[in-house]
Amino acid sequence: MNKLNHVAFIMDGNGRWGKKKTKGRNYGHLQGVKTVQKIVQGAIKLNIPIITFYVFSTENWKRPKKEINFLFNLISLYFKRELQNVIKNNIKIKILGKISSLPVATRNNLKIAINKTKKNNKLIVNLAINYGSKSEIVNTIVKLKKRGLEISEKTISNNLYTEKLPNPDILVRTGGQKRLSNFMLWQLAY
C-alpha cells in the first residue's frame, strides 16, 4: 500500500457505548477522548502526517443543551490540561469549522492551542468542530465571489477549511453506522 498521508475519523457511537455500560452518554464522550489520544500516538508511531477527527457537527446543535455543554467543556478542559504535551509532541492543531459560534471559553482555549502549535510539524491534527460539509462548500463559494476570484474545482479545493491539505486516504467511522453525516463531502469524493 502507498504511504498514508491523511486518515479521517468520524468518531461515533460514544453515547451508545456509555449507555450500554450503564454510565450514561457523557461517560462515553469522556472515554472517547482517551481513544483520540491513543489514535494520535498511533499516528505518530506510524508516521502518518495528518489526522482528522469529526468532533461536533453543525447538526449536533439539536442535541440536549446539557450534552452540548458537556462536550464543549470537555474540549476546553482537554486543552487546558494537555496543551503542553501537544506542544512537546510537535503536533499542530487546526480547526475545521466555524469557531466563532462556540462558547467563549472553548473558543479561547482553541485559539491558544492553534497559536501555540502553529509552527509544529510532526503531525497535523484537524478537529472538525461546528463543522458541516455543505456549509463549508457554500461559505467557500461565497468567499471566492466576494474576492472576485474564479470559481473552479481548484479554487474551491484550496479554500475549504482543509485548504491545501491532501484529501483523506482512509475514512474510519466507529459505532457501526455507514454514512457520512455531512462530513468532508468534497474531500471524500474518492
Ligand code: IPE
Ligand atoms: C460521538 O458519538 C460523536 C459526537 C457528536 C460527539 P455520539 O454522541 O453520536 O454517540 P452515539 O452515536 O449517539 O452513540
Ligand code: IPE
Ligand atoms: C456524526 O455523528 C458527527 C460526529 C461524529 C461529530 P452523529 O451521531 O452526529 O451523526 P448521525 O446523527 O448518526 O448522522
Ligand code: MG
Ligand atoms: Mg452518533
